[in-house]
Amino acid sequence: MTAAPAIPRIGTEEHFAIPEQLEAWRGIAKSTWASQDLEIMRGGMSYHGQRLIDGLLELGEGRIAKMDEHGISMEVLSLCSPGVQLFDPETASDIATLANDRLAEQVRAHPTRFAGLGVFAPHNQDRAIPEMKRAIGELGLNGFVVNSHTDGHYLDEPQFAPLLATLEELKAPLYIHPRTLPDAVSGPFTPYHLSRAAWGYAVETATHVLRLITSGTFDRYPELRVVIGHMGEGIPFWLYRLDYWNGKHQGKTAPQLEMSVSDYFKRNVTITISGVYQPSALDLCLRELGDEAIMWATDYPYQLMHEAVDFLDEITLPEETLHKLLHGNAERVFGLAPAITL
Numbered sequence: 163m164t165a166a167p168a169i170p171r172i173g174t175e176e177h178f179a180i181p182e183q184l185e186a187w188r189g190i191a192k193s194t195w196a197s198q199d200l201e202i203m204r205g206g207m208s209y210h211g212q213r214l215i216d217g218l219l220e221l222g223e224g225r226i227a228k229m230d231e232h233g234i235s236m237e238v239l240s241l242c243s244p245g246v247q248l249f250d251p252e253t254a255s256d257i258a259t260l261a262n263d264r265l266a267e268q269v270r271a272h273p274t275r276f277a278g279l280g281v282f283a284p285h286n287q288d289r290a291i292p293e294m295k296r297a298i299g300e301l302g303l304n305g306f307v308v309n310s311h312t313d314g315h316y317l318d319e320p321q322f323a324p325l326l327a328t329l330e331e332l333k334a335p336l337y338i339h340p341r342t343l344p345d346a347v348s349g350p351f352t353p354y355h356l357s358r359a360a361w362g363y364a365v366e367t368a369t370h371v372l373r374l375i376t377s378g379t380f381d382r383y384p385e386l387r388v389v390i391g392h393m394g395e396g397i398p399f400w401l402y403r404l405d406y407w408n409g410k411h412q413g414k415t416a417p418q419l420e421m422s423v424s425d426y427f428k429r430n431v432t433i434t435i436s437g438v439y440q441p442s443a444l445d446l447c448l449r450e451l452g453d454e455a456i457m458w459a460t461d462y463p464y465q466l467m468h469e470a471v472d473f474l475d476e477i478t479l480p481e482e483t484l485h486k487l488l489h490g491n492a493e494r495v496f497g498l499a500p501a502i503t504l
Protein backbone atom coordinates (compact mmCIF):
# COMPACT_ATOMS: atom_id res chain seq x y z
CA MET A 163 0.00 0.00 0.00
CA THR A 164 0.92 3.62 -0.38
CA ALA A 165 3.25 5.20 2.16
CA ALA A 166 1.83 8.01 4.31
CA PRO A 167 1.88 11.18 2.24
CA ALA A 168 3.79 14.29 3.21
CA ILE A 169 0.96 16.32 1.68
CA PRO A 170 -2.64 15.82 2.90
CA ARG A 171 -5.11 14.50 0.33
CA ILE A 172 -8.75 15.60 0.18
CA GLY A 173 -10.99 13.61 -2.17
CA THR A 174 -13.70 15.84 -3.61
CA GLU A 175 -15.89 13.37 -5.55
CA GLU A 176 -16.47 10.56 -3.08
CA HIS A 177 -19.81 8.82 -3.06
CA PHE A 178 -22.14 7.18 -0.61
CA ALA A 179 -25.70 5.86 -0.60
CA ILE A 180 -28.32 5.36 2.08
CA PRO A 181 -30.40 2.15 2.23
CA GLU A 182 -33.69 4.04 1.82
CA GLN A 183 -32.46 5.55 -1.48
CA LEU A 184 -31.43 2.13 -2.85
CA GLU A 185 -34.73 0.66 -1.70
CA ALA A 186 -36.68 3.39 -3.51
CA TRP A 187 -34.62 2.75 -6.67
CA ARG A 188 -35.42 -0.94 -6.47
CA GLY A 189 -39.07 0.01 -6.21
CA ILE A 190 -38.86 2.01 -9.43
CA ALA A 191 -36.76 -0.67 -11.14
CA LYS A 192 -39.52 -3.21 -10.57
CA SER A 193 -42.02 -0.94 -12.29
CA THR A 194 -42.76 -1.14 -15.99
CA TRP A 195 -41.46 2.39 -16.63
CA ALA A 196 -39.11 2.14 -19.62
CA SER A 197 -36.28 4.57 -19.26
CA GLN A 198 -32.63 4.92 -20.13
CA ASP A 199 -32.01 5.77 -16.48
CA LEU A 200 -33.42 2.45 -15.35
CA GLU A 201 -31.43 0.54 -17.90
CA ILE A 202 -28.30 2.24 -16.61
CA MET A 203 -29.21 1.52 -13.02
CA ARG A 204 -29.93 -2.12 -13.67
CA GLY A 205 -26.84 -2.46 -15.84
CA GLY A 206 -24.65 -0.48 -13.48
CA MET A 207 -25.69 -2.42 -10.43
CA SER A 208 -25.17 -5.76 -12.09
CA TYR A 209 -21.87 -4.69 -13.66
CA HIS A 210 -20.37 -3.47 -10.40
CA GLY A 211 -22.34 -5.93 -8.31
CA GLN A 212 -22.14 -6.12 -4.57
CA ARG A 213 -18.74 -4.39 -4.38
CA LEU A 214 -20.38 -1.15 -5.51
CA ILE A 215 -23.32 -1.41 -3.13
CA ASP A 216 -21.03 -2.28 -0.21
CA GLY A 217 -18.70 0.60 -1.05
CA LEU A 218 -21.54 3.10 -1.28
CA LEU A 219 -23.10 2.04 2.02
CA GLU A 220 -19.86 1.94 4.00
CA LEU A 221 -19.13 5.10 5.97
CA GLY A 222 -17.77 5.58 9.50
CA GLU A 223 -14.77 3.55 10.66
CA GLY A 224 -14.89 1.15 7.70
CA ARG A 225 -14.58 3.94 5.13
CA ILE A 226 -11.94 5.70 7.24
CA ALA A 227 -9.85 2.51 7.38
CA LYS A 228 -9.81 2.45 3.56
CA MET A 229 -8.89 6.13 3.45
CA ASP A 230 -6.03 5.47 5.91
CA GLU A 231 -4.78 2.63 3.72
CA HIS A 232 -4.54 5.05 0.78
CA GLY A 233 -3.27 8.11 2.66
CA ILE A 234 -6.51 10.06 2.18
CA SER A 235 -6.98 12.69 4.89
CA MET A 236 -10.53 13.69 4.10
CA GLU A 237 -13.43 12.87 1.78
CA VAL A 238 -16.00 15.43 0.65
CA LEU A 239 -18.92 13.00 0.42
CA SER A 240 -21.82 13.20 -2.01
CA LEU A 241 -24.91 11.01 -2.48
CA CYS A 242 -24.43 8.76 -5.51
CA SER A 243 -25.94 9.57 -8.91
CA PRO A 244 -28.74 10.02 -9.85
CA GLY A 245 -29.34 11.01 -6.23
CA VAL A 246 -33.01 11.78 -5.62
CA GLN A 247 -33.80 13.09 -9.09
CA LEU A 248 -35.56 9.96 -10.37
CA PHE A 249 -38.13 9.99 -7.60
CA ASP A 250 -41.49 11.72 -7.53
CA PRO A 251 -41.16 15.19 -5.94
CA GLU A 252 -42.30 14.24 -2.45
CA THR A 253 -40.25 11.04 -2.22
CA ALA A 254 -37.27 12.98 -3.61
CA SER A 255 -37.56 15.60 -0.88
CA ASP A 256 -38.07 12.98 1.86
CA ILE A 257 -34.95 11.08 0.82
CA ALA A 258 -32.94 14.29 0.38
CA THR A 259 -33.71 15.30 3.97
CA LEU A 260 -32.82 11.83 5.25
CA ALA A 261 -29.57 11.73 3.23
CA ASN A 262 -28.54 15.18 4.44
CA ASP A 263 -29.18 14.15 8.06
CA ARG A 264 -27.13 10.95 7.69
CA LEU A 265 -24.32 12.86 6.00
CA ALA A 266 -24.27 15.48 8.75
CA GLU A 267 -24.08 12.68 11.37
CA GLN A 268 -20.95 11.33 9.67
CA VAL A 269 -19.35 14.77 9.50
CA ARG A 270 -20.18 15.48 13.16
CA ALA A 271 -18.72 12.13 14.24
CA HIS A 272 -15.53 12.51 12.14
CA PRO A 273 -15.05 16.23 11.47
CA THR A 274 -11.43 15.93 10.35
CA ARG A 275 -12.15 13.02 7.97
CA PHE A 276 -15.47 13.83 6.31
CA ALA A 277 -17.10 16.90 4.81
CA GLY A 278 -20.27 16.75 2.78
CA LEU A 279 -22.30 18.04 -0.14
CA GLY A 280 -26.03 18.06 0.47
CA VAL A 281 -28.78 17.09 -1.97
CA PHE A 282 -32.09 18.71 -2.84
CA ALA A 283 -34.96 17.93 -5.19
CA PRO A 284 -34.84 20.46 -8.06
CA HIS A 285 -38.37 19.41 -9.03
CA ASN A 286 -39.80 20.30 -5.61
CA GLN A 287 -38.60 23.83 -4.93
CA ASP A 288 -41.08 24.53 -2.12
CA ARG A 289 -39.18 21.96 -0.07
CA ALA A 290 -35.77 22.26 -1.78
CA ILE A 291 -35.08 25.86 -0.80
CA PRO A 292 -35.73 25.45 2.96
CA GLU A 293 -33.77 22.17 2.84
CA MET A 294 -30.80 23.91 1.21
CA LYS A 295 -30.85 26.59 3.91
CA ARG A 296 -31.04 23.90 6.62
CA ALA A 297 -28.21 21.87 5.04
CA ILE A 298 -25.81 24.80 5.17
CA GLY A 299 -27.11 26.81 8.14
CA GLU A 300 -28.04 24.03 10.56
CA LEU A 301 -26.22 20.92 9.36
CA GLY A 302 -23.04 22.75 8.37
CA LEU A 303 -22.62 20.97 5.02
CA ASN A 304 -20.17 22.43 2.49
CA GLY A 305 -22.18 22.77 -0.71
CA PHE A 306 -24.48 20.67 -2.88
CA VAL A 307 -24.45 18.03 -5.56
CA VAL A 308 -26.95 17.84 -8.41
CA ASN A 309 -26.93 15.00 -10.92
CA SER A 310 -27.27 17.10 -14.05
CA HIS A 311 -30.72 17.30 -15.65
CA THR A 312 -33.99 16.67 -13.84
CA ASP A 313 -36.67 15.16 -16.09
CA GLY A 314 -34.79 16.64 -19.06
CA HIS A 315 -34.65 20.14 -17.57
CA TYR A 316 -31.49 22.17 -16.93
CA LEU A 317 -30.67 24.75 -14.30
CA ASP A 318 -30.41 27.65 -16.78
CA GLU A 319 -34.20 27.39 -17.32
CA PRO A 320 -36.12 30.26 -15.69
CA GLN A 321 -38.08 28.05 -13.28
CA PHE A 322 -34.85 27.19 -11.46
CA ALA A 323 -33.84 30.82 -10.81
CA PRO A 324 -34.85 30.64 -7.10
CA LEU A 325 -32.52 27.64 -6.62
CA LEU A 326 -29.59 29.49 -8.16
CA ALA A 327 -30.34 32.61 -6.10
CA THR A 328 -30.35 30.41 -2.97
CA LEU A 329 -27.00 28.85 -3.87
CA GLU A 330 -25.51 32.28 -4.39
CA GLU A 331 -27.00 33.64 -1.17
CA LEU A 332 -25.66 30.65 0.80
CA LYS A 333 -22.26 30.93 -0.96
CA ALA A 334 -22.64 27.18 -1.54
CA PRO A 335 -20.73 25.56 -4.42
CA LEU A 336 -22.75 23.24 -6.65
CA TYR A 337 -21.10 20.03 -7.88
CA ILE A 338 -22.80 19.12 -11.17
CA HIS A 339 -22.29 15.37 -11.31
CA PRO A 340 -23.06 13.24 -14.38
CA ARG A 341 -26.10 11.18 -15.08
CA THR A 342 -27.47 9.66 -18.27
CA LEU A 343 -28.67 11.89 -21.08
CA PRO A 344 -32.43 12.55 -21.07
CA ASP A 345 -34.46 9.84 -22.80
CA ALA A 346 -35.35 12.25 -25.62
CA VAL A 347 -31.73 12.39 -26.86
CA SER A 348 -30.13 9.21 -25.54
CA GLY A 349 -31.12 6.92 -28.44
CA PRO A 350 -27.93 7.08 -30.53
CA PHE A 351 -25.78 6.71 -27.40
CA THR A 352 -27.42 3.49 -26.26
CA PRO A 353 -26.30 0.51 -28.37
CA TYR A 354 -22.63 0.21 -27.31
CA HIS A 355 -22.89 1.55 -23.74
CA LEU A 356 -21.84 4.99 -24.97
CA SER A 357 -24.55 6.55 -22.84
CA ARG A 358 -22.58 5.76 -19.71
CA ALA A 359 -19.26 6.76 -18.14
CA ALA A 360 -17.27 6.11 -21.34
CA TRP A 361 -18.87 9.09 -23.12
CA GLY A 362 -22.51 10.01 -22.49
CA TYR A 363 -22.03 11.26 -18.93
CA ALA A 364 -19.42 13.77 -20.09
CA VAL A 365 -21.59 14.98 -22.98
CA GLU A 366 -24.53 15.46 -20.63
CA THR A 367 -22.63 17.24 -17.87
CA ALA A 368 -20.55 19.42 -20.19
CA THR A 369 -23.73 20.44 -22.01
CA HIS A 370 -25.30 21.43 -18.69
CA VAL A 371 -22.36 23.68 -17.77
CA LEU A 372 -22.20 25.18 -21.26
CA ARG A 373 -25.92 25.96 -21.08
CA LEU A 374 -25.31 27.83 -17.82
CA ILE A 375 -22.52 29.82 -19.49
CA THR A 376 -24.07 30.56 -22.88
CA SER A 377 -27.51 31.42 -21.45
CA GLY A 378 -25.96 34.28 -19.48
CA THR A 379 -26.79 32.60 -16.16
CA PHE A 380 -23.40 33.61 -14.72
CA ASP A 381 -24.12 37.26 -15.62
CA ARG A 382 -27.21 36.99 -13.41
CA TYR A 383 -25.42 35.00 -10.67
CA PRO A 384 -21.79 36.10 -10.91
CA GLU A 385 -20.90 34.57 -7.52
CA LEU A 386 -22.33 31.14 -8.34
CA ARG A 387 -19.57 28.50 -8.09
CA VAL A 388 -19.92 25.27 -10.05
CA VAL A 389 -17.69 22.22 -9.68
CA ILE A 390 -17.45 19.51 -12.31
CA GLY A 391 -15.46 16.28 -12.32
CA HIS A 392 -13.69 14.12 -14.87
CA MET A 393 -11.08 16.74 -15.76
CA GLY A 394 -13.75 19.29 -16.65
CA GLU A 395 -15.83 16.80 -18.69
CA GLY A 396 -13.77 17.62 -21.80
CA ILE A 397 -14.55 21.35 -21.81
CA PRO A 398 -10.94 22.54 -21.25
CA PHE A 399 -9.99 20.88 -24.57
CA TRP A 400 -12.78 22.81 -26.37
CA LEU A 401 -12.31 26.33 -24.98
CA TYR A 402 -10.76 27.80 -28.12
CA ARG A 403 -13.56 26.53 -30.33
CA LEU A 404 -16.28 27.51 -27.86
CA ASP A 405 -14.93 31.07 -27.73
CA TYR A 406 -14.52 31.22 -31.51
CA TRP A 407 -18.02 30.11 -32.46
CA ASN A 408 -20.01 31.39 -29.50
CA GLY A 409 -18.40 34.79 -30.10
CA LYS A 410 -19.72 34.76 -33.67
CA HIS A 411 -23.25 33.82 -32.55
CA GLN A 412 -23.60 36.17 -29.60
CA GLY A 413 -26.34 38.72 -30.07
CA LYS A 414 -27.59 36.85 -33.17
CA THR A 415 -28.75 33.41 -32.15
CA ALA A 416 -27.26 33.31 -28.65
CA PRO A 417 -27.60 35.74 -25.73
CA GLN A 418 -25.16 38.62 -25.61
CA LEU A 419 -22.68 37.76 -22.86
CA GLU A 420 -20.50 40.07 -20.83
CA MET A 421 -17.46 37.80 -21.28
CA SER A 422 -16.20 34.91 -23.39
CA VAL A 423 -17.12 31.30 -22.64
CA SER A 424 -13.61 30.59 -21.38
CA ASP A 425 -13.71 33.65 -19.11
CA TYR A 426 -16.83 32.31 -17.36
CA PHE A 427 -15.34 28.84 -17.17
CA LYS A 428 -12.23 30.24 -15.49
CA ARG A 429 -14.19 32.53 -13.15
CA ASN A 430 -17.11 30.33 -12.08
CA VAL A 431 -16.04 26.69 -12.53
CA THR A 432 -13.61 24.51 -10.59
CA ILE A 433 -12.82 21.06 -11.96
CA THR A 434 -11.74 17.79 -10.37
CA ILE A 435 -9.55 15.02 -11.77
CA SER A 436 -12.02 12.26 -10.83
CA GLY A 437 -11.61 9.20 -13.01
CA VAL A 438 -9.29 10.81 -15.59
CA TYR A 439 -5.75 9.70 -14.84
CA GLN A 440 -4.16 10.82 -18.08
CA PRO A 441 -1.08 13.05 -17.63
CA SER A 442 -1.57 14.97 -20.89
CA ALA A 443 -5.16 15.84 -19.92
CA LEU A 444 -4.01 17.23 -16.56
CA ASP A 445 -1.21 19.12 -18.32
CA LEU A 446 -3.74 20.73 -20.69
CA CYS A 447 -6.02 21.69 -17.78
CA LEU A 448 -3.11 23.21 -15.85
CA ARG A 449 -2.10 25.25 -18.92
CA GLU A 450 -5.64 26.39 -19.74
CA LEU A 451 -7.02 26.96 -16.23
CA GLY A 452 -4.08 27.23 -13.83
CA ASP A 453 -3.42 25.22 -10.70
CA GLU A 454 -6.07 26.92 -8.54
CA ALA A 455 -8.90 25.52 -10.66
CA ILE A 456 -8.24 21.80 -10.19
CA MET A 457 -9.00 19.50 -7.23
CA TRP A 458 -8.10 15.91 -6.46
CA ALA A 459 -10.84 13.21 -6.41
CA THR A 460 -11.16 9.43 -6.65
CA ASP A 461 -14.80 8.86 -7.71
CA TYR A 462 -14.89 5.98 -5.19
CA PRO A 463 -16.46 3.42 -5.27
CA TYR A 464 -17.12 3.62 -9.03
CA GLN A 465 -13.36 3.80 -9.46
CA LEU A 466 -10.74 2.64 -7.00
CA MET A 467 -8.99 4.91 -4.50
CA HIS A 468 -5.51 3.79 -5.49
CA GLU A 469 -5.97 4.91 -9.13
CA ALA A 470 -6.18 8.59 -8.15
CA VAL A 471 -3.40 8.20 -5.56
CA ASP A 472 -1.03 6.48 -7.99
CA PHE A 473 -1.72 9.04 -10.75
CA LEU A 474 -0.28 11.99 -8.84
CA ASP A 475 2.42 9.84 -7.21
CA GLU A 476 3.70 8.85 -10.64
CA ILE A 477 3.96 12.28 -12.28
CA THR A 478 6.16 15.23 -11.41
CA LEU A 479 4.54 18.51 -10.43
CA PRO A 480 5.91 21.48 -8.47
CA GLU A 481 5.28 21.00 -4.74
CA GLU A 482 3.21 24.19 -4.60
CA THR A 483 0.92 22.85 -7.35
CA LEU A 484 0.57 19.50 -5.57
CA HIS A 485 -0.50 21.29 -2.37
CA LYS A 486 -3.19 23.19 -4.28
CA LEU A 487 -4.50 20.13 -6.16
CA LEU A 488 -4.43 17.75 -3.21
CA HIS A 489 -5.98 19.94 -0.53
CA GLY A 490 -5.57 23.74 -0.79
CA ASN A 491 -8.13 24.32 -3.53
CA ALA A 492 -10.69 22.05 -1.85
CA GLU A 493 -10.20 23.89 1.46
CA ARG A 494 -10.87 27.19 -0.32
CA VAL A 495 -13.79 26.10 -2.55
CA PHE A 496 -15.65 24.08 0.11
CA GLY A 497 -14.68 26.23 3.12
CA LEU A 498 -12.87 23.40 4.95
CA ALA A 499 -10.50 23.67 7.90
CA PRO A 500 -6.90 22.88 6.89
CA ALA A 501 -6.62 19.14 6.26
CA ILE A 502 -4.79 16.90 8.71
CA THR A 503 -1.67 15.04 7.65
CA LEU A 504 -1.96 11.32 8.30
Ligand code: MN
Pocket residue numbers: 175177339391436461464
Ligand atom coordinates in the same frame (compact mmCIF):
# COMPACT_ATOMS: atom_id res chain seq x y z
MN1 MN B 1 -18.84 10.22 -9.54
